[in-house]
Amino acid sequence: MAKLDFDKKINLLYGKNGSGKTNLLDAIHYMSLAKSYFSMTDKMLIKEGEEYLRLTGKIQHDGNIQSIIIKYPLGQRKTIEVQKNRLNNSSELVGVLPVVFIAPDDISIVNGGSKERRDFVNRILCQSNPQYLRQLIRYNRVLTQKSSLLKSGKIDYTLLDTYNADLISTGSYIHACRKNFISPFIDFLQQNYADISDGAEQIDIQYITQYDEADIKNAYENILREEVYSKRVLIGTHKDDFDFIINNKRLKKYGSQGQIKSFLYALRIAEYTYIETQLGKKPILILDDFFEKLDRSRLSHLIEMINKDTFEQIFLSDTELDRSKTLFDDRGIDYQAFRVIEGQIASD
Amino acid sequence: MSYSSRLLEEAVEAFSRLPGIGKKSALRMAMYLIREDKSEMKTLFVEPVDQLISNIKFCEKCNNISDDDVCNICQDREHKAETICVVQSIRDVMAIEDTAQYKGIYHVLGGVISPLDGVTADDLNIDTLIERAQSDQVKEVILAISPTIEGETTIFYLSKKLKEAGVKITQLARGISFGGELEYADEMTLGRSLMTRTEYKLSEI
Ligand SMILES: [Zn+2]
Numbered sequence: 001m002a003k004l005d006f007d008k009k010i011n012l013l014y015g016k017n018g019s020g021k022t023n024l025l026d027a028i029h030y031m032s033l034a035k036s037y038f039s040m041t042d043k044m045l046i047k048e049g050e051e052y053l054r055l056t057g058k059i060q061h062d063g064n065i066q067s068i069i070i071k072y073p074l075g076q077r078k079t080i081e082v083q084k085n086r087l088n089n090s091s092e093l094v095g096v097l098p099v100v101f102i103a104p105d106d107i108s109i110v111n112g113g114s115k116e117r118r119d120f121v122n123r124i125l126c127q128s129n130p131q132y133l134r135q136l137i138r139y140n141r142v143l144t145q146k147s148s149l150l151k152s153g154k155i156d157y158t159l160l161d162t163y164n165a166d167l168i169s170t171g172s173y174i175h176a177c178r179k180n181f182i183s184p185f186i187d188f189l190q191q192n193y194a195d196i197s198d199g200a201e202q203i204d205i206q207y208i209t210q211y212d213e214a215d216i217k218n219a220y221e222n223i224l225r226e227e228v229y230s231k232r233v234l235i236g237t238h239k240d241d242f243d244f245i246i247n248n249k250r251l252k253k254y255g256s257q258g259q260i261k262s263f264l265y266a267l268r269i270a271e272y273t274y275i276e277t278q279l280g281k282k283p284i285l286i287l288d289d290f291f292e293k294l295d296r297s298r299l300s301h302l303i304e305m306i307n308k309d310t311f312e313q314i315f316l317s318d319t320e321l322d323r324s325k326t327l328f329d330d331r332g333i334d335y336q337a338f339r340v341i342e343g344q345i346a347s348d
Numbered sequence: 349m350s351y352s353s354r355l356l357e358e359a360v361e362a363f364s365r366l367p368g369i370g371k372k373s374a375l376r377m378a379m380y381l382i383r384e385d386k387s388e389m390k391t392l393f394v395e396p397v398d399q400l401i402s403n404i405k406f407c408e409k410c411n412n413i414s415d416d417d418v419c420n421i422c423q424d425r426e427h428k429a430e431t432i433c434v435v436q437s438i439r440d441v442m443a444i445e446d447t448a449q450y451k452g453i454y455h456v457l458g459g460v461i462s463p464l465d466g467v468t469a470d471d472l473n474i475d476t477l478i479e480r481a482q483s484d485q486v487k488e489v490i491l492a493i494s495p496t497i498e499g500e501t502t503i504f505y506l507s508k509k510l511k512e513a514g515v516k517i518t519q520l521a522r523g524i525s526f527g528g529e530l531e532y533a534d535e536m537t538l539g540r541s542l543m544t545r546t547e548y549k550l551s552e553i
Binding site for chain 1: 461462463464466468469470497498500501504505508509
């Protein structure tokens with residue numbers, strides 16, 4: 001049990017590795033999206049020997065106070081209340097408290113499989129557009145049903161047509177949102193990248209999809225027999241990918257370590273700007289282990305943005321206080337520091 | 349709990365298997381049965397339970413729970429009914445009957461299509477529904493199925509299957525949580541959504 005009042009601007013959590021800083025930052029993420037950033041299940045988040053997870057938060061914004069209460073008794077249903085109103089579905093929480101979380105292992109967005117990049121784009125679009133989230137939940141559910149049906153080997157073409165009709169309708173919406181997202185997002189990305197690099201490289205993102213709106217119904221029909229034969233789903237927006245490009249080549253393969261890191265940083269700040277533009281409100285920015293992670297040029301870009309009031313509330317973590325303290329003090333930036341020891345947190 | 353009687357213990361075990369009954373309630377129930385007038389207790393409790401278990405049937409037309417091969421509702425209304433109301437469970441039939449707003453017959457599916465839970469169309473009473481809908485007398489089929497994702501799949505599926513029967517297909521007015529939870533919907537809301545049902549349009553792919 002910990003109760004904390006955070007600063008409305010910069011909050012610095014410091015403590016040794018393993019002191020629990022990341023867990024605290026993850027708790028803020030949980031308040032925002034009703035799940036852990038690190039794709040841990042709710043069960044994994046409950047301390048060993050305990051039977052209950054409870055998170056309460058009060059958000060103050062423009063003089064309004066909103067309260068969020070999340071309860072999860074082990075083995076029971078998770079309940080979420082916003083302003084004492086119980087939500088029917090945890091997806092309704094998304095958007096109340098938008099958040100951008102930057103963690104050290106972000107590199108998987110570049111190096112990992114297509115799922116990592118889809119998750120990244122989905123997280124942005126879900127926070128920007130509640131309808132996208134609802135359609136995505138529906139798409140994934142129907143996809144699981146279709147996949148189970150194919151796996152069972154019980155062939156029912158009427159049912160397969162039913163699932164396909166649903167997947168085409170939700171999938172088309174998801175596809176359209178991703179398509180509309182990519183161009184403004186690239187503008188933000190390129191701007192950020194130019195700001196932190198020498199500006200020589202050309203960067204881009206390519207939306208890779210087998211989804212062709214004009215012919216989608218035929219495509220579903222034509223592949224149906226092969227799906228039945230292989231007992232697997234072979235078509236849909238769940239196979240989309242996003243290629244990161246630098247100087248007309250794939251970043252994953254041809255980018256230097258420095259280029260990849262700059263790209264990643266630019267990507268996450270673009271995420272912030274995109275969500276802010278869509279929602280008309282500034283997300284909370286969380287930067288885990290920021291000093292270790294950002295080199296000088298990225299760090300000074302961050303400071304510059306802080307000075308320009310680009311962000312509102314920020315949560316940062318660092319293993320030691322001194323260097324962050326010097327960084328902020330030298331530039332006259334106000335912040336509040338919190339010491340974290342063995343999962344306990346106290347303000348300085 | 350420690351029991352002085354094995355008979356009592358077994359009875360408590362049995363009652364506590366019932367949904368919503370804990371050990372304490374089970375003990376109270378068992379103690380209630382231990383009365384002087386044994387024959388009265390047998391008439392009141394043992395016989396109805398034995399009868400229920402031995403003789404209960406499912407209506408061979410609509411799959412509703414019934415004492416006879418064909419349920420009361422089918423017996424009384426089938427010869428003149430123009431409407432079939434398709435529901436997920438027997439409890440839904442009871443909830444709709446409680447509204448006293450509906451005079452047609454029912455068809456109990458026994459669930460919704462969900463291969464993820466091992467339920468395909470073959471596991472539900474769909475073939476018999478198609479057969480009944482083909483009768484000349486039937487003009488309308490109401491799909492009173494909950495609008496969950498699986499419920500909507502089932503509605504879409506049934507409307508495709510019912511196309512050949514040439515009946516009007518309708519859906520309950522949106523806005524109430526349905527099926528499974530239907531018994532919790534109040535009679536007014538349920539009755540109203542039944543009366544203001546809308547035609548279901550099958551969007552072709
Ligand atoms: Zn019947």
